[in-house]
Amino acid sequence: MNVLLIQPRSGFQLRGITFPVCRDLMMTATFLKHHGYGVCVWDRCISSKLPQTDFRADAAILFLAQSSSVKDAAAVSDRLRAGGIRVIWADMVAVIGAELPDALAHCDFILTGEYCFTALELLQTIADGADAADVRGIAYTKNGQTVFTQKRPLPDLSELYPIDWTLIDVRKCFRRFQSCRRMLYLNASVGCPYSCGFCSTPFCYGKRRKRPIAHVIREIDVLVRDFGMDGINFSDELLLFTEDELAQLKACRERLGNSFVWGGETRPQVLTPELLRQMYDAGCRWLLFGLETGSSEMREHVRKPYDPAQVRAVTDCCTELGIAVFGSFIIGFPNETKEDLLRTVRFAQSLDLDAYLFNYFVMIAHTPFYEQVNRESGYRFHSILEFDDVVNTDSLDANFSAVPDKALAVVKAYFDYLTITNKKETAQRRTAGSQFFRKAINTAAEYLRSTPSTAFIGLYSICRRGFGVPFYLLAFPGLRREYGLHKKRR
Numbered sequence: 001m002n003v004l005l006i007q008p009r010s011g012f013q014l015r016g017i018t019f020p021v022c023r024d025l026m027m028t029a030t031f032l033k034h035h036g037y038g039v040c041v042w043d044r045c046i047s048s049k050l051p052q053t054d055f056r057a058d059a060a061i062l063f064l065a066q067s068s069s070v071k072d073a074a075a076v077s078d079r080l081r082a083g084g085i086r087v088i089w090a091d092m093v094a095v096i097g098a099e100l101p102d103a104l105a106h107c108d109f110i111l112t113g114e115y116c117f118t119a120l121e122l123l124q125t126i127a128d129g130a131d132a133a134d135v136r137g138i139a140y141t142k143n144g145q146t147v148f149t150q151k152r153p154l155p156d157l158s159e160l161y162p163i164d165w166t167l168i169d170v171r172k173c174f175r176r177f178q179s180c181r182r183m184l185y186l187n188a189s190v191g192c193p194y195s196c197g198f199c200s201t202p203f204c205y206g207k208r209r210k211r212p213i214a215h216v217i218r219e220i221d222v223l224v225r226d227f228g229m230d231g232i233n234f235s236d237e238l239l240l241f242t243e244d245e246l247a248q249l250k251a252c253r254e255r256l257g258n259s260f261v262w263g264g265e266t267r268p269q270v271l272t273p274e275l276l277r278q279m280y281d282a283g284c285r286w287l288l289f290g291l292e293t294g295s296s297e298m299r300e301h302v303r304k305p306y307d308p309a310q311v312r313a314v315t316d317c318c319t320e321l322g323i324a325v326f327g328s329f330i331i332g333f334p335n336e337t338k339e340d341l342l343r344t345v346r347f348a349q350s351l352d353l354d355a356y357l358f359n360y361f362v363m364i365a366h367t368p369f370y371e372q373v374n375r376e377s378g379y380r381f382h383s384i385l386e387f388d389d390v391v392n393t394d395s396l397d398a399n400f401s402a403v404p405d406k407a408l409a410v411v412k413a414y415f416d417y418l419t420i421t422n423k424k425e426t427a428q429r430r431t432a433g434s435q436f437f438r439k440a441i442n443t444a445a446e447y448l449r450s451t452p453s454t455a456f457i458g459l460y461s462i463c464r465r466g467f468g469v470p471f472y473l474l475a476f477p478g479l480r481r482e483y484g485l486h487k488k489r490r
């Protein structure tokens with residue numbers, strides 16, 4: 001049986017396969033290949049044409065890793081089904097949207113949590129022409145009603161295989177990032193032990209499960225030796241290696257001539273100066289901390305408590321070692337007040353970060369905040385296609401906070417400006433600001449190489465963001481004063 005695994009085109013992510021959550025596509029493709037299936041991976045973010053024109057698919061699995069890919073997924077699925085191909089949807093967006101009335105209008109089945117073993121069993125059921133009712137972990141339509149079968153437990157990741165990167169053209173997936181010219185997203189774990197109010201990871205991926213470090217190192221060996229990879233951005237929700245794993249990573253790096261560096265997202269609370277030293281020695285050169293808010297009340301509300309003094313100490317320790325630190329904040333949380341936002345501004349200003357990534361709050365289904373806002377105001381999604389319109393954390397599509405839109409926009413513009421003009425030297429001896437400029441230029445170049453309509457939409461969004469920064473800063477000096485947005489404080 002031949003299976004086509006598709007990464008649908010995303011509204012603002014050109015090289016989709018390398019985007020963090022697409023790890024599920026690669027893990028499933030590798031798993032099915034090991035079990036004797038003919039597989040072909042089609043990344044529509046890279047090409048609108050099927051990579052193997054002679055590949056005759058019996059079934060297709062689309063991985064909806066990003067909300068902005070729903071419309072493309074629906075259009076491609078409709079075409080495939082019209083050609084007699086059974087279509088399955090998987091990944092985070094399909095999982096959180098499975099209950100919506102039109103989710104199964106564009107596909108035959110949805111995998112509702114686990115992908116590899118479920119896909120294997122479902123494909124066999126399809127091939128046998130059997131009833132899917134006994135396949136655990138799927139949703140499908142029967143007599144006009146959506147049926148959810150029994151939940152399937154999430155597997156131990158040692159039951160899977162090291163990812164087969166020959167299934168895609170890896171060179172087309174490399175990105176420039178920090179000092180790296182050929183950075184790729186890999187992952188060493190899946191899931192998260194926390195349960196932040198705005199995040200659907202716990203619902204979709206459950207508690208943190210680690211991949212065997214031997215699998216990760218085998219992938220690194222192949223990617224560095226055969227493809228020249230020089231950077232890894234680990235897409236783990238919580239990047240955390242043990243001392244032994246760090247020693248193995250360090251040995252791998254030395255064996256490969258110290259030719260790659262790595263980083264990822266973690267929480268400052270799990271880091272100590274000694275662990276950071278070991279991470280640096282093993283090649284860690286950047287870390288992202290999801291700090292979200294400077295208000296202790298909001299941190300409780302968001303379910304992300306931490307000690308700001310400890311965050312400051314960890315950030316300073318990273319800087320001393322030569323590890324760049326990116327801090328991510330969310331503004332516009334439900335019920336966030338002006339005082340909460342002021343505390344976030346002051347807290348961010350007190351940190352010596354390489355980048356201040358300020359994002360607007362975006363509502364995601366199946367999160368505690370979604371349930372809360374639904375109870376309080378009746379807000380809810382009616383169609384899975386709506387996901388496509390409300391996911392851009394750079395644009396304020398719906399403001400659930402008590403802070404006016406303009407104040408949120410001015411605060412965001414200020415920290416964008418701070419990031420661009422930041423003079424802090426990163427581990428690679430380049431200012432973060434110049435890197436963000438380069439990133440914008442590279443992204444614009446990628447857009448120009450794509451189709452005319454994508455190029456237009458992409459360039460428009462870059463220009464809108466670029467002009468938005470000076471506009472909000474110059475047009476609202478009163479708000480700048482009100483929120484103390486004039487200088488970085490330590």
Ligand code: SF4
Nearest residue numbers: 192194195196199237
């Ligand atoms: S925001 Fe991060 S730390 Fe919080 S639940 Fe999601 S993945 Fe875990």
